[in-house]
Amino acid sequence: MQIDVTGAKILFELPFGITITETQVNMWIVMAAIAAFCAWLTHGLKVRPESKRQIVAEFLVKTAENFVTGNMGKRWKWFTPYIAALFSLAMFSSLISLLGMYPPTSDLNTTVGWAIMTFILITFYKIKTNGVLGYAKGLTEPIFVMTPMNILGEIATPVSMAFRMFGNVASGTVVSALLYAALAALNNAVFGWLPGILGEMGEKLPILQLGIPAVLSLYFDVFSGVLQAFIFCMLTMLYIASAAEASD
Amino acid sequence: MITMAGTLDFLSVNVWHILMAIGNLLILVLILKKFLFKPVQKILKEREDEIGKTYSDADKALSEANAEKELYQKKLDDAKSEADSLIKTASERAKAESAEIISAAKTEAERRRKNADEDIELAKKKAAEEMRDSISEMVISLAEQVVEKEIDQKSHASLIDDAIESLGE
Numbered sequence: 001m002q003i004d005v006t007g008a009k010i011l012f013e014l015p016f017g018i019t020i021t022e023t024q025v026n027m028w029i030v031m032a033a034i035a036a037f038c039a040w041l042t043h044g045l046k047v048r049p050e051s052k053r054q055i056v057a058e059f060l061v062k063t064a065e066n067f068v069t070g071n072m073g074k075r076w077k078w079f080t081p082y083i084a085a086l087f088s089l090a091m092f093s094s095l096i097s098l099l100g101m102y103p104p105t106s107d108l109n110t111t112v113g114w115a116i117m118t119f120i121l122i123t124f125y126k127i128k129t130n131g132v133l134g135y136a137k138g139l140t141e142p143i144f145v146m147t148p149m150n151i152l153g154e155i156a157t158p159v160s161m162a163f164r165m166f167g168n169v170a171s172g173t174v175v176s177a178l179l180y181a182a183l184a185a186l187n188n189a190v191f192g193w194l195p196g197i198l199g200e201m202g203e204k205l206p207i208l209q210l211g212i213p214a215v216l217s218l219y220f221d222v223f224s225g226v227l228q229a230f231i232f233c234m235l236t237m238l239y240i241a242s243a244a245e246a247s248d
Numbered sequence: 249m250i251t252m253a254g255t256l257d258f259l260s261v262n263v264w265h266i267l268m269a270i271g272n273l274l275i276l277v278l279i280l281k282k283f284l285f286k287p288v289q290k291i292l293k294e295r296e297d298e299i300g301k302t303y304s305d306a307d308k309a310l311s312e313a314n315a316e317k318e319l320y321q322k323k324l325d326d327a328k329s330e331a332d333s334l335i336k337t338a339s340e341r342a343k344a345e346s347a348e349i350i351s352a353a354k355t356e357a358e359r360r361r362k363n364a365d366e367d368i369e370l371a372k373k374k375a376a377e378e379m380r381d382s383i384s385e386m387v388i389s390l391a392e393q394v395v396e397k398e399i400d401q402k403s404h405a406s407l408i409d410d411a412i413e414s415l416g417e
Binding site for chain 2: 005006007017018019021023024027028031034035038039041042045046047048054057058060061080081082084085086088089104107108109110111112113114116117170
């Protein structure tokens with residue numbers, strides 16, 4: 001018995017060795033869905049709201065703004081769209097697995113890309129607050145020989161963020177695949193011994209695979225997907241806010 | 249782990265894919281800004297402005313109403329005091345007029361009484377004069393009778409009695 005756990009399927013090959021995989025296509029589908037949803041929510045807004053759509057739109061904006069300003073402070077209100085985009089993209093990229101599609105967040109490249117963005121922002125605000133020299137000096141503290149350790153610490157932040165999210169979503173896929181295989185084997189074992197045509201039907205019908213994976217998928221796809229998106233956003237906000245504040 | 253043709257490894261790193269993930273994230277930021285945050289923030293701002301305008305309008309209307317109320321109160325007070333003064337002057341004038349009328353009546357009555365007194369006096373005088381005239385006439389006629397006729401004591405006496413009797417009439 002062979003269980004394959006692979007990455008995204010390559011769908012197109014472009015010049016210069018660029019490949020378009022399920023990761024990119026599914027992410028674009030998620031982005032298009034989010035864009036369509038937002039456009040639908042916010043068309044025909046009125047100063048005096050008449051539609052439930054508008055109330056939902058205002059609720060989403062207010063919640064996102066409160067989420068960001070509550071964690072980062074009032075002056076970071078402008079940062080809300082980035083966190084909202086990160087959260088919605090991460091969450092729906094994970095939840096898309098519920099539709100049987102490949103979740104882009106189980107591709108390491110995706111989470112590494114987002115973690116690099118966070119790392120760039122952290123470093124940018126550290127340098128902006130302390131100056132280039134201050135930032136460089138901060139790496140040599142408390143003593144000069146600690147510099148490699150400090151650099152490692154800086155890099156560990158995005159690496160741990162990227163692998164945390166990737167690991168959670170991808171492991172869900174792996175566990176789901178293993179579980180399906182195990183249930184299929186169990187299905188054969190339980191129903192395969194039945195005589196005649198009943199045995200053949202029992203082997204082919206995925207009876208045991210019907211309900212049990214749904215319970216695990218509730219954790220791996222829904223709970224874990226939302227939680228990891230939340231954690232990624234929280235860490236991004238807290239790291240950036242503290243990078244901008246740690247002036248001395 | 250088996251890598252099939254046309255799929256990525258379970259763990260694979262591809263710079264283009266990393267860049268595309270970053271690009272997708274940044275594009276979604278712009279999409280959310282354009283389709284969600286900008287329109288909603290615009291409408292929230294407009295609502296805030298409208299509420300502010302409503303409040304200031306209400307304040308303005310209230311202060312205007314208060315000013316008008318004050319104006320009307322003042323007018324009412326003025327009217328009241330004017331009415332009071334009107335009544336006062338009217339009653340004063342009435343009092344003065346009544347006093348005038350009474351005094352006029354008094355003087356008229358006085359005048360009439362005086363006239364009456366004068367008339368009486370005049371009548372008295374007249375009567376006295378008439379009496380004097382008639383007495384003198386009588387005396388003259390008596391004297392004539394005395395002169396023309398020789399009369400006795402008896403006729404004297406009767407003449408005198410007649411004269412007195414005629415006086416008494």
